[in-house]
Each structure stands twice: as structure tokens, then as C-alpha cells.
Amino acid sequence: MRAGRIALQALLAVIVGGLIYGAFINAADNLARAHISSGFGFWNNSAGFDISQTLIPYSAGISTFGRAFWVGLLNTLLVAALGVVLATLLGFTIGVARLSRNWLVARLAGGYVELIRNVPLLLQLLFWYNAVLKSLPELRDSIVLPLGGFLNNRGLFLPRPVFAPGFGAVGAALFVGILAAIVLHVWARRRRERTAAPIPVGWWMAALIVGLPLAGFALAGFPVAFEWPQMSRFNVIGGLEILPEFAALVLALSVYTAAFIAEVVRAGILAVAPGQTEAAQALGLRSGATLRLIVVPQAMRVIVPPLTSQYLNLTKNSSLAVAIGYPDLVQVFAGSVLNITGQAVEVIAITMAVYLTISLVTSLLMNLYARMTAIVER
């Protein structure tokens, strides 16, 4: 019986594999017959178009399509990473606020969720881009920020730190600080488990992580200079530039996804039996400590799986960038590169493979976290 089942599975695998192989061969054959170029030879050809935001050096004249791919991918990852962090912070805050005993706070949080969740993301994106950011003043009427920054409808321009060679010491100090903080934390927990006496080490940890690098910074003689943004005839040049397209995309994605995360968090907290809270209060824990030590750790088990899919949604939704001209992977690669090379099949295949990879890696990390936080039965 068992052998039969294995044989059946093997047969199915062979059929699926054969179909994929057949499709591949057929596609290559059809492309050749239609006189359409195929293959990945374009990867090393010169791209020739310009990109507005590049995290790695890129120049229209010498960089290749492959380089443009990496530029687009990094821009996507930047938006996704920043969006995930902001959406999580905002989502947890709103989710907890929705369960608040304060009537006004709970209603405001509820209103936020209902409003944001029920308006299409693309509309929200266009709202942030057109209604909010483009209503900023023109270049000549720029808002001058303290410390030499500018804000106008071309973006936010800030002084950019330029690190001198001695800056490595600060990084090293930060690393040591984090390491020391972890050691301190582990020591405190072991001691608490042994003696049941809580030792508040939070401030010490903060001091280590912030203080050590600061000390290193001072000792190395403040090895940092600033590149100041300069007003020129057409644009602000130099400095750190935050494009309005980037800001609009991060805002829209975080605000939108936060509404869903808030609901996930609320559901997770409600899933913890009320007896747990009552027991904690009976033991004399204050409400903050109850939330932090009793409710949230148990709620996390319920929260993490749907939270993962929200992270995946946010990453995939970042491809809406194309609507407002932010150079993400879809805009640069499945847009300009596809059009210039005309190799739709290859470019779309690569783009899909990239999103698949990002999603699988995110899922993997979240599953690892879920396993770490799972209740250990004793």
C-alpha cells in the first residue's frame, strides 16, 4: 500500500516536472519562431537610462541592466524594511489602544482601522503623493529647517554625515555595547530565576548601548563631517535627499498595513483567556506588567502567523510605487528594462522569482521567531 502511494507521488512529480520542462522548451521555441530575442544576454548590456534614487553607485552611461536590477531591488527592500518597522510600531499602538478602557482612545483607534482598511491602497498612495506632498512649497519658497535642512516639493534635504576614518571606533564601541547589554540581560534573568528578586537592568542596558559609542565618538575626536545641502538654480544639491515619492510610498504602506496589524494584535490579545489577566492581577502585578509579562507573550503566538502575511502584503504592495514614480524593482526592472530590452518573458520571470524569494525568506524568519516564542511544555 505504502509503496503504491510513493509510486503515485513519484508519477505526479514526473508529470509536473515534464509539464514545466515542456512549457519552457515550447516558450523558447515560440520566441525563436517569432524572431523575438531571448536569453539573459541583456544583463551585461549598458542600461542608458537614469534612476532618481540609487543606494549603490549607478550612472546611466556605464551601468548595466544588471546594475539597474540591483538598484531597483535595494529600493524595494528599503521601502519594505522601513514600512514593516513603522507599520508594526503603529499597528501595535493602535491595536492596544483599541482595547483601551478610555472610551475616546478606543473609538479613535476603531475609527482609524475602519477608515484606512476600507479605502483602496492605491487611492491612499495617490492621496499622500498628490494631496499632501505636492502641496509643499516650491523650491524658491523652501521651508528652511534648523541645522541647514530644506523642505520643498522636491523632497526633504538634510545635512549628510560624512564619516572620517576614525569612525570605525564608534562602530566597534556600539558592537561591544550591544554585546555587554545582552550579557547583562542574560545574567539578570538567570539571577531572577534563581532568587526570584527582579533586578531592573533596562536603564543599564540603554546606557551601555548608547553611552559606549558616544564615549568612543568623543575619544576618536568626533570623526564626522557634514555635507550641507546647497540651494542652486534648479534644485537643492548635495546633502541627504529624501524624495517625495519615497516618503509617500513609505507613509501609505505603513499607515495602510498598520490598520490590519492593529486588528491582528487586538485579536491576539483577546485570544488570551481573561483568567490569565485576573490571575496576574490577583498576584499583584500592575496593569503594564500584566500586559508585558503575561498577555503579550501569549498573544504573540496567535499574532505572528497573520502578522507574517501582513509583512508579505506590505512588501508586495510596494510595487504600487510605479503609480507615483518611485524607482522600485517593478518600476525600474519590469518597467524601463523590460521596455528597452523587450524581453518580457525573462524580465517578468526574474521579477516574480525575486518577490517569491523575498516572501519565502520573510516567512522563514517569522516561523523561526514563532518557534522561539512557542510555549515550552514542561
Add this chain to the structure above:
Amino acid sequence: MKRIATALSIAMLLAFFAQTAWAQTLQTVKQRGQLICGANGTLAGFGLPDPQGHWTGFDVDFCRAIAAAIFNDPSKVKFVPLTPANRFTALQSGEVDVLSRNTTWTMSRDTTLGLDFAAVTFFDGQGFMVHKSLKVSSALELNGASVCVQQGTTTELNLADYFRSHHMALKTVTFATADEAIKAYDSGRCDSYTTDSSGLHGERLRLTNPNDNIVLPEIISKEPLAPAVRQGDDSWEDLVRWTHYAMLDAEELGVTKSNVDDELKSANPEIRRLLGVEGQFGQSLGLTNDWAYRIIKYIGNYGESFDRNVGEGSPLKIARGLNALWTKGGLQYGLPIR
């Protein structure tokens, strides 16, 4: 996301189905009773549906001319609005029979995309529009400027080339559609908007205050705009090519929409061949011999179509310039029908 969908559908089509025969486009069109034409859809003067859904424009008239030649009825065309991103895919996959959408004929497109360009219907070149308040009078003063541009076009590449070869700094902001790019320019996101100069004149009229904007004199590229067909159907390509030349020849011979019936009695052998009074030229295209008569009867000659859609008879008021007949110092040269 329509782009992704189109690209995906062509990938599926290519992967799972045997090659459709492209060699029979004329027969397919005749059986269908309708020509399917890939057009612009958002560019005034070239391809734009009015509120009633009636398409007008220079590129649109070209498709109507083909329909007139085949069906003796210029209304037997279905127009499919395409973006620069999905236009070639739509042609390759057989979604449209002909692509008449202000598309630049370049070598790489001709040789790698599985399509062929029939004839240059409009000689264009890329230009810049700027806000008047910048007090810029030449594109060479644009060092460091932000430029809004539509992606997937030769425009995007020429822009980078031009600034690079003149050692000027450039900040591009790239949008998927011309609409988004022009809106961003209008709102002050960019100092300049660039596209083919014929397009600039049309787009300028759609701005909030057209008079606060000027088109700079420099033309920085060659943009020969040409209708395209799938590679491998030579007789269909012939039909599309000769539709253009018939319209050019008609202008050169002075045959117009209004006098074409009288010209049937002309003694001029060139006119007699053009209108099918003499010879079997239509039949060799797979049409009737009065094919060109039909085109001129319904659409008019090249000059009439030009004036009506983009020239003096239109709001765009584009001068004939390079598109004048060769006899008047332009580049439009109708090949002989004989």
C-alpha cells in the same frame, strides 16, 4: 498592473500553446470583419477618443485608411489603447494587427522584438518644455534640473544621453504613463518635461496655465515614428507600407478627398494607376484595385490628414517641417506605384 498582466499572458501563451500562424494577418482581418489597431489613447492629435468614444488623430486616421482599403469602410476598426510598456507585447501576442502609436523606429526594436516597421509616417524629434518662471531659453541651461519623463520610451534614453554628452547634471523622475509625468511637471515636481516635440505641443494645451510654459528650441534626437507589424508576414507589411505611400502619392499628385471622384477621369497615368483605373496593383496586395481610391475618399491624402489632426487645421498647429513633401523641402517621399 496591466503591464504585468499582459506580460504574464504572453508568457503563458508562449509557454503552453503552439505558435499561432502570423503569416495570415490580412485573411484573419477579413474574416473578423474588423481591423484591430493599437493606438495611443491619451495623446491629442495622434490618438485620443472623444467623450463619445469616437477616436481621432493622425495615427488613428492611418488605421482608418487601412480599414478603408480593406473593407471600403473606415469605421471597421477597433482601437486598443496601449502604453509604451505594453505596446510591443500587444503586437507580438496578436492582440492587435497593427501598432500605430507614435512609436520610434530604432534598430534594436526592429531587430530584436519580432516586429517590422512599415514606413516613417511622422518625422519627430525630442524636445523640452519648461516653466516660464525659470527664465530658461535653451536646453543647455538645464544643468542640474529635474526632468519628468515617461518610462520605457526612447525619450528616457535620449534624455540621459543628452545630459551626459553635455556634461550636465540631471535628476530624472520617471513615471509609467505620460499622464502622471505631465501632472507631476504641472505641479512643480520637475523643472522640465520632455517628450517628442509633437507631443509637447499637445500636452502643453492640457496644463493648468499653458501660457506659463514654453517649449525650448532644441531638438535633441531623431524620432522617426512608424507603424509596426509582426515580423514574418511580409504581405501584411506591404499593405501597411503602401497605405502610407498611397496617401503621400495622392498629395503629390494633388488628389484630395473632395476631387478624387473627378480625378478618376484624369489622363495622368500616375493618377490612373494610383486610383486603380489602370493596372492590377490592389490585387497584388490582396485587395481590390480601387484600394487607394477608398483611402483618399474616406481619409484624404497625407497632407489632409496632417492638417486636420496636428497641423494648421488643429489646435496643435505643428508646422509641416520635415514632414513636408520632398518636393517642398521635406522628407516625405512617396514611392512610385507602378
